[in-house]
Amino acid sequence: MPELPEVEALAAFLRERAVGRTITSAAVTAISALKTFDPPLSALAGGAIAAVDRHGKFVDLTVGRDPGAEVVDPGDAVGAGPPVHLVFHLARAGWLRWFDEVPKTILKPGKGPIALRLKLDDGSGFDLTEAGTKKSLAVSVVRDPNAVPGIARLGPDPTAPGFTLADFQAVLDGRRTQIKGVLRDQSVFAGIGNAYSDEILHAARMSPYALAAKLSPEQVLTLFAALRDTLAEAIATASGRPPADLKDAKRRGMQVHGRTGEACPVCGDTVREVRFADSSFQYCPTCQTGGRPLADRVLSRLLK
Structure with a gap:
């Protein structure tokens, strides 16, 4: 998509x-x-x-x-x-x-x-x-x-110049839902989908199942920086390309999304996947979940 x-x-x-x-x-x-x-x-x-x-x-x-x-x-x-x-x-x-x-x-x-x-x-x-x-x-x-x-019903554009860390924190406050879902929710943040939410969470070294409301101020800052940097880099990569080239450019830029079974470019661990009925996401256990894999089943939960 x-x-x-x-x-x-x-x-x-x-x-x-x-x-x-x-x-x-x-x-x-x-x-x-x-x-x-x-x-x-x-x-x-x-x-x-x-x-x-x-x-x-x-x-x-x-x-x-x-x-x-x-x-x-x-x-x-x-x-x-x-x-x-x-x-x-x-x-x-x-x-x-x-x-x-x-x-x-x-x-x-x-x-x-x-x-x-x-x-x-x-x-x-x-x-x-x-x-x-x-x-x-x-x-x-x-x-x-x-x-x-x-x-x-769109939420704020997270790439807008006026969208600040304080705005980001305000959006997350009180949301007792998994951060992966929060990032993908178009009524919360406009424009982020499955692929870039994977990439943002990998850049932030954060589990997809972390609860938004429980993130520490330091984690919020890290996630905000990862969001802005990841999207800015992707926009710069896509800029000036004709439509025919955009899909391949997107795939080449992915660190974990769509790379199940490949080596994480940061730590070398194997990129894992969690599959649902109609979608899936990818992550690196070493970078994001303390080396622990996530259960690959519908309604899977972080292994504690």
Whole structure:
């Protein structure tokens, strides 16, 4: 699943390639991917892309205003009417495929991995694709991005310049839940998923099962530094890369996530895995759990 660093890189890529361009067509081929009906998808055609933003793991294209026109009143439309937002979430198996020249092949609804195709006035554009049979990619056309439920419930962005150690401590206070789950909860921290929560906890030398509310001030400081440093490094690694390169760059940068059975790059111990019904995580026993393995079963608990 693309997480905060990759989604930020995708948003930056689209800012460079798409802002200022006019949408000539937008077509959904996977009906289940389109989560809204008002405004209709057709409202995008003829609109200029004025901005591209990221909200957690969501990409938000502001469409409708002439980006070169002066806007006096935010509610005053220029050209195609009030702006609308094309918002998408790539979920677990989704991705963005960019074309300098969009293929002329005719898309068949319900066939193949393409969920949406968007074409711009210079012939460029992109497909949103999703592999596998479990379809979770989501596309919304809204007047306000906060109308998307997933955006409305987001917690703070942990990479924001104004997000401080005190803010981090305040979020953790009173949460008697395992820190792995806290980091992944989008209503707590926007944008961190399974992979980077593994990496952050490894960098902090912390068990995934440590209780958030019981962390000492020193542990909170260490975890905060690990969170900021890990995400900053991943964002820097992803920056400037085209979408086609981002997945491999992410995999290469992982220390423990997705590396079950390999040697920990810090201590040399074997990276272990805990599996659940629909997910898994990886960790290093020496670095994170005092050399003790975690039980690999649903509802496993730290061996004491």
